[in-house]
Amino acid sequence: xxxxxxxxxxxxxxxxxxxxxxxxxxxxxRKDMQTIMDYIDILNELxxxxxxxxxYIFPVHNVFREDVITNGDDKAHMLANAPKQKDGQYQVPKxxx
Amino acid sequence: MDLMTLTxxxxxxxxxxxxxxxxxxxxxxxxxxxxxEKEINAFITVDETGAMHxxxxxxxxxxxxxxxxxxxxxxxxxxxxxxxxxxxxxxASKILYDFVPTYNAEAVANLEKAGMIIIGKTNMDEFAMxxxxxxxxxxxxxxxxxxxxxxxxxxxxxxxxxxxxxVPCALGSDTGGSIRQPSSFCxxxxxxxxxxxxxxxxxxxxxxxxxxxGPVGKDVTDCAxxxxxxxxxxxxxxxxxxxxxYDFMSALKNNCAGMKIGIPCExxxxxxxxxxxxxxxxxxxLLRENGAKVEEFDLGMLEYVIPAYYVIASAEASSxxxxxxxxxxxxxxxxxxxxxxxxxxxxxxxxxxEVKRRIMLGSFVLSSGYYDAYYLKALRTKALIKKAFDIAxxxxxxxxxxxAATTAPKLGESLSDPLQMYLGDIYTVSVNLSGLPGITxxxxxxxxxxxxxxxxxxxxxxxxxxxxxxxxxxxIRNVEGKGRT
Numbered sequence: 001x002x003x004x005x006x007x008x009x010x011x012x013x014x015x016x017x018x019x020x021x022x023x024x025x026x027x028x029x030r031k032d033m034q035t036i037m038d039y040i041d042i043l044n045e046l047x048x049x050x051x052x053x054x055x056y057i058f059p060v061h062n063v064f065r066e067d068v069i070t071n072g073d074d075k076a077h078m079l080a081n082a083p084k085q086k087d088g089q090y091q092v093p094k095x096x097x
Numbered sequence: 098m099d100l101m102t103l104t105x106x107x108x109x110x111x112x113x114x115x116x117x118x119x120x121x122x123x124x125x126x127x128x129x130x131x132x133x134e135k136e137i138n139a140f141i142t143v144d145e146t147g148a149m150h151x152x153x154x155x156x157x158x159x160x161x162x163x164x165x166x167x168x169x170x171x172x173x174x175x176x177x178x179x180x181x182x183x184x185x186x187x188x189a190s191k192i193l194y195d196f197v198p199t200y201n202a203e204a205v206a207n208l209e210k211a212g213m214i215i216i217g218k219t220n221m222d223e224f225a226m227x228x229x230x231x232x233x234x235x236x237x238x239x240x241x242x243x244x245x246x247x248x249x250x251x252x253x254x255x256x257x258x259x260x261x262x263x264v265p266c267a268l269g270s271d272t273g274g275s276i277r278q279p280s281s282f283c284x285x286x287x288x289x290x291x292x293x294x295x296x297x298x299x300x301x302x303x304x305x306x307x308x309x310x311g312p313v314g315k316d317v318t319d320c321a322x323x324x325x326x327x328x329x330x331x332x333x334x335x336x337x338x339x340x341x342x343y344d345f346m347s348a349l350k351n352n353c354a355g356m357k358i359g360i361p362c363e364x365x366x367x368x369x370x371x372x373x374x375x376x377x378x379x380x381x382x383l384l385r386e387n388g389a390k391v392e393e394f395d396l397g398m399l400e401y402v403i404p405a406y407y408v409i410a411s412a413e414a415s416s417x418x419x420x421x422x423x424x425x426x427x428x429x430x431x432x433x434x435x436x437x438x439x440x441x442x443x444x445x446x447x448x449x450x451e452v453k454r455r456i457m458l459g460s461f462v463l464s465s466g467y468y469d470a471y472y473l474k475a476l477r478t479k480a481l482i483k484k485a486f487d488i489a490x491x492x493x494x495x496x497x498x499x500x501a502a503t504t505a506p507k508l509g510e511s512l513s514d515p516l517q518m519y520l521g522d523i524y525t526v527s528v529n530l531s532g533l534p535g536i537t538x539x540x541x542x543x544x545x546x547x548x549x550x551x552x553x554x555x556x557x558x559x560x561x562x563x564x565x566x567x568x569x570x571x572x573i574r575n576v577e578g579k580g581r582t
Binding site: 090 | 125142167195196197199200292293295306332335336338398400401403404405407415419421422423424425426427429430433434435436437439440442444445448454456458460464469473475477479480481483500513515516519531532551557
């Protein structure tokens, strides 16, 4: 259990979450997370040592199908949603120096 | 005659009988929308041209005898997290402010097959995270019953649109109460089906193991009819379940004799507003007088449902919302920078504060070192909650409870304290955690003239029992005049 949500935890989690937390926002974010985590600690009252984690209510199975194309080529419409595109492809900032 | 005061089933009957045309129904809906939207703001997008075009096509198909379903020709509103081909779908977020899906959600495809007319897309809490519709990037929706109050959420736009007679019915989605609670606050009927009953294909995911699309309508009959339209097995959703029986309308029987109803004592504790409690007890007594066997019992686990829900929902959200990175759709930061900073800035500028709070919480509980202590612990708690319901449903056909501890709060009062806001979902989230069906039916108005709703909860796949009980109460209410809104 965490007793204290620190600025370091906020920085670390912000990085995992791909979110920029400005210095102005950091204190409020830390406080909110502390309050919520303190509350969540109530779960420790429950003895769950013999309980399996339940991901889904019903058994979930893989659904297989033949690899057959059923939808048409919608490239133009899909690309139309992109904030930036070039030569029929998504355009992103330079990724490799 | 005011067409928009009719229920969806009544409206469709008039269309099928040739008394009115589909275009008349669409015109009537658009007229009310024009009149009320300035005040209510239930819609993010109204598709006037598309709806009129589609109305003429559906009328033609009715005329040549190709369409005759119970809801054919009925205008419907769709929550803005459900994909509609060619029609903007924003999740009420800046990060998807201009997103136009290239395909229909399966539920939407089913609406079209049944000859329903999509009028527009409704407002909601951003990414369905909230219970007031105040976290929308496109402004708040006001409660048509009292415009100083919130409509509830996250399907606040869908419920407000039905309550304001802008449309006879709507689709919502329910992850922790997002259909049932706004239905209660707006005085309409809304249902969350058993997990797997309606395909989630094309529903923009919040918490995939809990999300379910469901109907919002003026009464139980409309909910049953709309559920019948949208429920289907879909191989594109790996959690879709094939049902033996999709004839939900056949459950609309006015009879609750011998039905075993459990009342969980702890749901009626100090937290519950006395006026709400009183209205709910009227329902309990009416059902008892009409032959139901009602018994109070201890369901247990109530104080653990909110922490378990917020850990699981936030964990799944943090994973599901990774896809919004400013590359393939939606908002991208204007700053010119490297790719990782572009991701971070686009997300930080594009998501609202409640969404970011949940992504942070979810990323934390899934992170190395905390995964077992929080995420797995919450999933073990979920198993215990489900077990408590299994024990209850071994004894009872259904469970009756409040939907929310109070009626709709005033606008602007809920967002300042996240934890208090989360606690507002205490009577609804366990239904999602356990995959159960639940329905909200209006059962009165309080002294502030705000609607009160009651929640009926059934065992998995017992929609028909639930609908029968809800319908029976509605029949009794309409005769007795008690609890009308």
